[in-house]
Amino acid sequence: MFRGIFQSKLPSCSAIFGIRSYVTRHQNTAITKALRAADVLVNPRIGVPEPMVSAEDRQRLRTDPLLAQLVNMIMRDGKKMQAEKHVQRALLDIRQITNDDPYKLLADAVDMVAPLMDTKSARQGSKIIQVPRALNLRQRRRRAIVWLLDAVSRRNERSFFMRLSGELQAIVNGTSGILEKKLRLHRMVLLNRSNIRTTKSF
Template sequence: MAANPGKTDIVPTYMYSADALPPRQDPLLHFLVNLLMRDGKKASAERYIAEMLGHMAKLTNSDPLPLVYEAVELAKPILRMQSRKQGGKTMQVPMPLNARQSTRRALVWIIDASNRRSDRSISRRLAVEMLAILEGNSSVLSRKEEQHKVGMINRANASIRI
């Protein structure tokens, strides 16, 4: 039996619903909603994000919003490769990405990787993918590393104007 049967322990719940935390309040979640949206169905995309936050809260037992920010920060690339023809050969030129471009690329990679997962629910797939990034065993991280590796190999071409 409990020591205080009339008193209940207050456990913080991080169950987010469309009412509790509208995703449009947060700029990163707003960006993610717009990338997930298909055929103009923004309400469905917002519901997916709210459910994703709920799944992450259930799996980690902590506030999922900082975890989402950390996962996106880990997945952000700092450069992209652009092809440039000079003479008879094509060269790969590394181009730096600004903050918005790298965030968008990271979110698109996360969505792509989550779509390759086997679960039926998109919100659960996204939650598991975000947690996989934080654990360090996601294909998004290997994609980022590959991008940086190619950029380092071709850094001699960085001075070429596009």
């Protein structure tokens, strides 16, 4: 059906490759690329709408480090396209509700809850203590996204993208419980700051 939609936009195989009656693998690849590059038309019989997410936005999901990390952590069972769809719909929901740039809101929300430091277990004599350590940017974002997804799973909205959108907005508005988690972690780091010289860890 969809090949019929694109048919008027594509030259025939004979026009491209001569008079051969068969299609080689190289020719099939060229046809597939031409199909993907053709304009998307709306089928008047079934009323297929134009996609709400632009190609630029879809590409940004895979090239932007924060978005790519979020998608990879949402992904389950290797279903990356489904995870991308969840993030796309959440960003669209944020744009519709706030009338603001959803990418900026996402970055601001993650930065607000990303901890600067963490603690790791270390042995001191016969006891185990907590030693503070600084986190790099990717580690900070990972901890923030773990907290974010945990909070999303506890929300009551029906759809995942609505829960994700709602939690990101709650963080920016200062009403999310994740902010308290970050404060508790930083308090623990301060309480154990005297253990920073410990080097033997496991």
